[in-house]
Amino acid sequence: MGKLTTCDDAKSNLKLDWDPRDYTVFTCPNEYSFAIQKNVDPISVDMVAHNTSFDPRKDEVVHKCMDTVLQYDELVPIRGDHRPNWAKYGEYLYVPVQRWLHNLEHGAVVMLYHPCANQYEVNSLREILTSxxxxxxxxxxxxxxxxxxxALVSWGARIEMNYVDEEQVVAFIKKFARRAPEDISRNGLxxxxxxxxxxxxxxxxxSNICVDYRLGH
Known part of the structure; x- marks a missing residue:
């Protein structure tokens, strides 16, 4: 794990995971965004809390080459087999789950948002994570x-939200970033x-997560 392989150059056969002609994955089909509902509490999952024998730092999965279809039972997977090459860190028009799962394996936090999510909340979550x-x-x-x-996702954990609670978001990032099988910062291909x-x-x-971030800034 964490090593490049000849069966995936991060350029070939990418349509196996996502056909770029399918713009529905990053486009909202509606004129209006989803409503903000302050009465909707976040839902969080932490595999450690539900399974005391699960150790995210010792978890093992498999790298699957670009001749193998990868599908997941969960709508928002928090672990699983993935592609040998991970995504470069940053923001994408769209990046398939088969790639960003490998980023999670290296201690990253992935921010997901429905294309119809409220843009103010998306911007707020982006600002916190990137800071x-x-x-x-x-x-x-x-x-x-x-x-x-x-949503925010890490290896073995996720939180899905209707709106951004700054304190909860920062707490999630501090707790779950780098809690993964491989603490590797090297960028992807x-x-x-x-x-x-x-x-x-x-x-x-x-080394210092959220070091310059101040709640309420």
Whole structure:
């Protein structure tokens, strides 16, 4: 794990995971965004809390070459087999789950948002994550629900939200970033439709998570 292989150059046969002609994955089909509902609480999952024998730092999965279809039982997977090459850190027009799962394996936090999510909430979550962590990936993800259309995912954990609670978001990032099988900061090779590369915050290793972020700023 964490090594490049000849069966995936991050350029060939990419349609196996996503055909770029399918713009529905990053486009809202409706004129209006989903409503903000302050009475909708976030839903969080932490595999450690539900399974005391699960150790995210010792978890093992498999790298699957670009001749194998990868599908997942969960709508928002938090672990699983994935492609050998991970995505370069940053924000994408769209990056498929088969790539960003590998980023999670390296200690990243991935921000997902439904294309119809409220743009103010998307911007708020983006601002927090990019101020806290170099190892992040941001992408639309249309499998999120209309009631909780924004999410953060790490290896073995996720939180799905209707709106951004700044304190909860920062707490999630601090707790779950770098809690993964491989604490690797090296950037990935996959960069199809990368629109904004990640910027280093504390250092490339994310030694101090959210070091310059202040609640309520």
């Amino acid at each position: 806290c962590l170099y190892r992040h990936v941001i992408t639309p993800y249309n499998k999120l629900s209309h009631t909780r259309p924004i 996959y960069d199809q439709f990368l629109v904004r590369p990640a910027q280093i915050i504390s250092d490339e290793n994310d």
